[in-house]
Amino acid sequence: MREQVIKEVPKAIHINRIIGKLGTENTGPTCIFFGGVHGNEPSGVIALQQVLKELEKVKIHGSFYAIGGNISALANGERYHEKDLNRLWTEKIMTKLEGGEFQAENEDERELIQIYDTIKNILNSEKGPFYFFDLHTTSSKTTPFITVNDSILNRKFTELYPLPLILGIEEYLDGPMLSYYNEKGFISFGFEGGEHYSTEAIENHKAFIYLSLHFCGLLDEEQINFEEHHNLLAQQSQGMAHFYEIYERFEINEKDQFKMKEGYKNFQRVRKNELIAEFNGKEIKMKEASMIFMPLYQSRGNDAYFLIKKTAEFFLKLSILLRQLKIDRILPLLPGVLWCTDRKEKMLVDLKIARFLTKPFLHLLGYRARQMGEDALIIKNREANSRKSEYKNEGWYK
């Protein structure tokens, strides 16, 4: 049965950590959806509640979990209390948390611990393979899109959706939840369903949830009305269902005065010299023609906007080849490249010596690169922990 379409999205909602669960443990793939990791984004939660209800009597092959994000912030209708829950999954905090040594100092950190424990239980009680989906909305109007860390597994899976796919956002963000699970080798990515509190975002989230359950093998095409959900998303992203990469971020601090000019939509093309915002009393004009991504139209946040460009098909193919050949194994033999730790997970690149190791080249090899001052990059291989063998017998992998 189909739930009634909601006319107005409530500002505050009260939910449990596990919003709902369907299916039988250990019988197939496990899909874990998060809604409301940002408390001012209830649309994903509402969509999950509706899908759970609609599927109540349907036989599912595997397990479908709907997990609440920042549930205390959702109850207050605010993005977070003190710390953004989607920036807490840093290496520093998570190493402590995994070792049982992390002490929460605020409400958001308590949420982090609870979510971590909930997922740990699921990972222990299910056999997988596991899929993580994080449902969000944006402060500006947008075509629905996917944000994904650039690993071969993630790319292969997300290409199934008729949506714009944004690679590499994690290079600019510290501690998003989806990166933590991605770095554990799982398929894990985010879906932005539309503008905050818009009813369209709920419908888009529902279509995304149904398609995902189908792609993972939990439901057959006939069980989900595939065409309807696929068309809903495809119609909105006509001609945009490609990979894009972020090449620039405009960062702001709490004290900065930033105001985006009215009317910018996500993925909007901008011309050279176009006036797009005001920053501490100065005009921000475009240095070149580009495409705006995630313009900021809310009071909280450090990302004023990003600039993106379409990734050429040739580079997508070349990068798969280079990663399969494991060309990067020779990197530490080069002058100016050093292992950072004994565990050999990260390398430090001295750009004064290893000038040719530019960010675009490192991306091709499957590394995320973080700028450390002017002349150094810290690089980390996204493929190193890939759980490819756990997914390779799944229907979509072939």
Ligand SMILES: [Zn+2]
């Ligand atoms: Zn969000």
